[in-house]
Each structure stands twice: as C-alpha cells, then as structure tokens.
Amino acid sequence: MIKLDLHINNKESTRWQNTMLASKVKRDALETAAKKYEANTGNYIRPICLVQVERTGKDQRGGNFIHAEDVREFLVRDCASRRMRSP
Numbered sequence: 001m002i003k004l005d006l007h008i009n010n011k012e013s014t015r016w017q018n019t020m021l022a023s024k025v026k027r028d029a030l031e032t033a034a035k036k037y038e039a040n041t042g043n044y045i046r047p048i049c050l051v052q053v054e055r056t057g058k059d060q061r062g063g064n065f066i067h068a069e070d071v072r073e074f075l076v077r078d079c080a081s082r083r084m085r086s087p
Helices: 016-041 068-085
Strands: none
Touching: 016 068
C-alpha cells in the first residue's frame, strides 16, 4: 500500500459538506486515472479517501462538531446520488 496525502482546499465555502464533495470529485478523478493505468499496464491501483471527523460517540452528536454519522449520512444521501446522476 502506498499512502499519499492529498490536501483538498475548499476556498469557495467553509462548509464541511462542500469539502466532502470536493474530496469525492478528486477520488473519482483518481479512479479514472487508475482505470486508465490498469488498461495500459494490467496493474490496478485502488484509490480510497480517508475522512477524519471530530466526534464519533453516540452521546457526542449535535452541537458545532462534525460527527461521523453526519458525514456518513451525507456521503450516502448526497454523494452517492450525485454519482448516479453523473454521465
């Protein structure tokens, strides 16, 4: 496994949801590049996106912190539906 940090800077907005969407776009672009690389070499590289959140416990949800469940729900609801709509 090779781990490289990609820093996504979302300058248009301070909302974490927009940063998640930018991360999804970057990960999808890496997937496209990986498939092209596989077609040329026969070697597949699987890009992943690791997200670190501020809170994880059930009793820690709410307030001004980003909770793991908030991120999960956003990814399932919004990011997955955007994938289905894209050509």
